[in-house]
Amino acid sequence: MNDREKEDELNKQEWEIKKSLLMVFIPIIILVIIPISYYQLNSLEKAEERFNKVNQQEYSGVVKKKKENGDYPRASRWVLLEGFEIASKSIMRFMLR
Numbered sequence: 001m002n003d004r005e006k007e008d009e010l011n012k013q014e015w016e017i018k019k020s021l022l023m024v025f026i027p028i029i030i031l032v033i034i035p036i037s038y039y040q041l042n043s044l045e046k047a048e049e050r051f052n053k054v055n056q057q058e059y060s061g062v063v064k065k066k067k068e069n070g071d072y073p074r075a076s077r078w079v080l081l082e083g084f085e086i087a088s089k090s091i092m093r094f095m096l097r
Contacts, residue, residue, distance in 0.1 A: 060081075061081035061082050063079055063081060063082075064080045064081060065080040066079050067080070
């Protein structure tokens with residue numbers, strides 16, 4: 001065998017190896033991407049469901065204190081109502097954003 005035939009044989013073997021690797025890794029990648037995308041879509045639905053549940057709650061009472069962390073549009077804001085514990089602060093903060 002001369003050098004040209006050896007090089008052609010080497011290229012053929014290299015192509016076979018690449019083809020075999022692609023046949024192995026492409027299905028693996030597809031089987032990994034599908035569950036990840038399903039999980040992300042499902043978690044978005046759950047987040048929307050939790051948001052709507054909290055958003056539909058109503059609070060009434062006398063306002064004791066209004067607070068704001070900073071003077072910019074995305075600053076945290078919340079209202080403390082008379083008769084509610086400090087734990088309700090996180091719920092109110094979530095609703096007032």
